[in-house]
Amino acid sequence: MEKNKVAIILDDEKLFADSFSLLLEKYQLFEQIHVFNNPEDLIRFLIVDDQKEIFFFLDYFIKEHNGVGILQDIKKFGRRPFIIFVSSTTSPYILNNMLHARPHAIISKSGGIENLVACISSVKRNSVYIELSLQSLLDELKENMPAFSQREIQLLHLFSNGLSIAETAEMVYLSKHTIITYRRKMMAKANCHSIGQLLKIAKDNGVIS
Secondary structure, three states: OOOEEEEEEEOOOHHHHHHHHHHHHHOOOEEEEEEEOOHHHHHHHHHHOOOOEEEEEEOOEEOOEEHHHHHHHHHOOOOEEEEEEEEOOOOHHHHHHHHHOOOOEEEEOOOOHHHHHHHHHHHHOOOOEEOHHHHHHHHOOOOOOOOOOHHHHHHHHHHHOOOOHHHHHHHHOOOHHHHHHHHHHHHHHHOOOOHHHHHHHHHHOOOOO
16 A cells, blocks of 8 residues: 555544554554644644645544544644544444544544555545444434534533533633523423433433543
């Protein structure tokens, strides 16, 4: 397989990030490989780096960040990024959220080299690649499962941590009325009538832990 130019790995699990880097090196898939364990270091690197074509291998969950926000930050640099989410999730809902972010591929952290090579080849042909085991999970997705926005997921996390409406509003720099409106819309989406029911649905579907 022809060597690609640059791979960037972003994962706060250092052991996995280093192991994945060694896998890419072993099979000589890239000329350069850079590993980062937090988004801030990655952004600082992108500010000074001038590479145009980069394969980004991103963990979807990185502490208080998520892959969607990081993906949006990467795109601001105006390059031609190939975004590949690398995840250990088995939640169809979370996988569906990844798809809504429109990455070039989603692969499992437990996948083998065959999947990785197939993924890279597919991405270079401008074809979206979903690893077969993950596609099977997506096929199980309930059609009536509510779809929450990134802002709504952020609010769900805060509610699940016990924050009041006033505390949540202060945390995200929104008015209390706006938070109440968000909460009503989320309950309508989930067809429930209390914040307790809403949080249970979110947890049962892997939206929050």
